[in-house]
């Protein structure tokens with residue numbers, strides 16, 4: 044899979060797919076058998092005087108779990124995060140290769156209003172040859 048955006052940034056905080064719920068989701072090869080690979084580029088924005096910006100590329104393989112939820116970077120955020128699972132499922136249904144968009148965190152934080160953080164994503168899906 045081509046990955047031209049290979050700039051490593053030491054200041055990047057790792058955005059990890061949530062482990063919780065992974066097993067229940069099953070494997071990509073089971074849920075999306077036509078998919079040979081998925082690459083999701085994400086840029087994380089946080090509201091504030093200095094918006095903290097983080098970039099993350101997530102590579103998903105047929106052997107990965109079919110669960111694409113990323114935690115909000117704000118530790119006190121309750122019930123927040125960014126779930127790309129339904130986006131990926133919709134793309135696979137129509138064999139869509141590329142989708143870009145924005146997800147807003149609606150988790151609750153005492154001092155900061157909701158919509159305190161968002162991610163811009165670019166999801167690229169490669170399909171097996173028919």
Ligand SMILES: [Zn+2]
Nearest residue numbers: 115120123148
């Ligand atoms: Zn949040």
